[in-house]
Amino acid sequence: MLFQKETIFKSSGSFVSPSIASIILSLVMLVSTLISNIFIDKVGRKVLLGASSIGCFLSLLGLATFFFLKEKLEILDLPGRAFFKKYSVMKSYVGLFLGWIPVFSLVLFVLSFSMGLGPLPWIVMAEIFPGKIRGVASSFVTSFNWGCGFIVAKTFVDIQVPYFCVTTFSLLL
Numbered sequence: 001m002l003f004q005k006e007t008i009f010k011s012s013g014s015f016v017s018p019s020i021a022s023i024i025l026s027l028v029m030l031v032s033t034l035i036s037n038i039f040i041d042k043v044g045r046k047v048l049l050g051a052s053s054i055g056c057f058l059s060l061l062g063l064a065t066f067f068f069l070k071e072k073l074e075i076l077d078l079p080g081r082a083f084f085k086k087y088s089v090m091k092s093y094v095g096l097f098l099g100w101i102p103v104f105s106l107v108l109f110v111l112s113f114s115m116g117l118g119p120l121p122w123i124v125m126a127e128i129f130p131g132k133i134r135g136v137a138s139s140f141v142t143s144f145n146w147g148c149g150f151i152v153a154k155t156f157v158d159i160q161v162p163y164f165c166v167t168t169f170s171l172l173l
Helices: 002-012 018-043 045-076 086-097 100-117 120-128 134-172
Strands: none
Touching (some): 002 018, 018 100, 045 120, 100 120
């Protein structure tokens, strides 16, 4: 998701420019990663993983809700649907008054991820492998992780467009 943050901000129609939102997100990531180093030993790993999972869930739920509302209101505003013209006013409210939701959701996601789900698996991985195979196993796990990240980054746009076409077509019928 963070590989495509500018695309997400552009498609949200937020009042915050995508470049400024990306800078804010990067600063939050830097600060939260530094803070997580302090909290890992003091709070405990289970608590941080639980709080991080809940925070990531809530932030992605907020982002999904925003895009769901935005998409539904754009579909209702198609030409030839005079009955739904009152919703075009609501569509502008989504971008104007709720445009802060994508930025807030992604900041909350980065904050939550950087506090638990980001650094903790790497710490646990270094502790669970025996010393004999730690180097080979760690390199395999790291390669697998970045390989999956590459697949997600390369298929984001390809998956996004057909999904929009299918949902638009199904709602028009």
